Amino acid sequence: MKRLLCLFAALAMCLPTLAATRPAPLPRDSVYQLPVRLTDQDGKRFAWASRRGKVQLVAMFYTSCQYICPLIVDSGKAVEHNLAPAERGRLGILLVSMDPKRDTPAALMSIVDKRKLDRARWTLASPAPADVREIAGVLGIRYRALADGEFNHTSALVLLDGEGRILARTEQMGSRPDPEFVAAVRRATANP
Numbered sequence: 001m002k003r004l005l006c007l008f009a010a011l012a013m014c015l016p017t018l019a020a021t022r023p024a025p026l027p028r029d030s031v032y033q034l035p036v037r038l039t040d041q042d043g044k045r046f047a048w049a050s051r052r053g054k055v056q057l058v059a060m061f062y063t064s065c066q067y068i069c070p071l072i073v074d075s076g077k078a079v080e081h082n083l084a085p086a087e088r089g090r091l092g093i094l095l096v097s098m099d100p101k102r103d104t105p106a107a108l109m110s111i112v113d114k115r116k117l118d119r120a121r122w123t124l125a126s127p128a129p130a131d132v133r134e135i136a137g138v139l140g141i142r143y144r145a146l147a148d149g150e151f152n153h154t155s156a157l158v159l160l161d162g163e164g165r166i167l168a169r170t171e172q173m174g175s176r177p178d179p180e181f182v183a184a185v186r187r188a189t190a191n192p
Helices: 002-021 068-081 085-089 105-114 129-139 179-189
Strands: 037-040 045-047 055-061 091-097 122-127 143-145 151-153 157-160 166-170
Touching: 037 105, 055 068, 055 129, 055 179, 068 091, 068 157, 068 179, 085 091, 085 179, 091 179, 105 122, 122 129, 157 179, 166 179
Parallel strands: 055 091, 091 122
Antiparallel strands: 037 045, 037 122, 055 157, 143 151, 157 166
C-alpha cells in the first residue's frame, strides 16, 4: 500500500509538468484552425498547424506561372533582404500552391533550386486539391483557373504571427518591398 501511495504521489507531482507541455488551444482567428495537410518540396507531409510557434510569411502561387508568381518570390526575397540576420532567423516563408495537380514535390524543388531559396526558411508546399479554396479563403486570396491551365489570382504576401493570426498583408510585389509591410515583419520578428 505504501508503494502505491508513493506512486500516486509521484504521478501527482508530474501532472502539472505534463499539462504544461500540452499546447494551448489555437486562437479563434488563427488560420491554423483549418485542418489541412501539405506536402513540401522534399515530399514530406505536414499539418499546416505545425508552422505554429514561428512568424510566417505566406503566399499562394503555382510553379508554371511565368508572370506574377516569380514576382511573389522576388517580394519574399526582398522582405528577407531588408531584415537583420536575427529577424530572418525568426521568420518562416511558406508558398502554398494553388495548382497541386501539377505542383509535385519535384516541381516545387525545381523552383527552390532555380531561385536559390534558403531551405532553412523557405518551404514550398501543395495541399490536397480539395483544400486549395479553403486556404485561399482564410488568406484572402482570390483565384480562378483558366482554360489554358493558368490562373488569375490575387498576389499577396500575408504575415502571420506565431499563432497563425494575420498581422499584415501587402499586394505590392517586386524587388522593392512595401516599407509598411517590412516594418510589420520587423515588429513581429523583433523578439524571440
